[in-house]
Amino acid sequence: MPADAPRVSDAIRVGPFNVRIEQREIEEFVKALSPNGVNETRLGRVPLTFPIRWLAFPAVRDAVLAFSRAAPMLLVQESQTFDYVESLEVDRDYTFTVEIHREVSPPHQIVIDSTIDDTAGRRVASLHTVMRALSAHSVDKPI
């Protein structure tokens, strides 16, 4: 690849979406993360991985799939990062905005950068999600 070649494809932006976290959703999420019963996570506190739910918004899914359709492949999550400036709170309004691009090198890597801002526009948290588009037969043997 030439030195001046773009490293990423054109990014697309999805959102902002208005989001609000309900206590019921937190309780279900915490319960789901308790495969063997007891969970030390304090109820009422929003689990740090909770915002991953918002990547399931249909508009976000459609945008991610549009990037992977260029080659019909299986999307596998390669890594995930959550950065917090402050904790998320139940019953507070936030905006969630997503930007998606595909890496040119390494190929088949789709990057989803998401931000969570409060209603005053202050950054509360951000997510960095890396997906890898694989042919089905190249998936590592599971354990």
Place this chain on the structure above:
Amino acid sequence: MIDPLPKSGMRLPEINFGSIGIEATQRYAEAALDDNPIHIDGPAARSAGLNAPVLHGMFMMGLFERVIAAWRSDIRIMRLHATFVRPVFVGSAVVIGGRVAKIAPNDLNADVILRLIVRGGNGDIVCIGEVFGRLPLPDR
């Protein structure tokens, strides 16, 4: 009473979450709104080239907080990162442990970096985590 600061290299107590079966996986899929059929449906997993459904990587990452909270409930986590090394079949055991990679006290608190390792049922590493957080300084 604030606990003393940990030393670099100190191990976090390992938690064995046992075998994570299809019911727990379905419950997580619903709570996380991740209905990708490769996690809950055998035929869909097979059509994707897998022999059986695989756990959500985010399910394993979601368990990080439990491991950390069981070690120190007073840590404030600023960053949570996971690299998913390889998929894990539904029904496999999941064991998470870790250690303190770095501790750096300052005037106000102590920055701490934790490295977490997730192992599947056969002991292989399936996910690697890194956590950046802050601990309060102990009483002087």
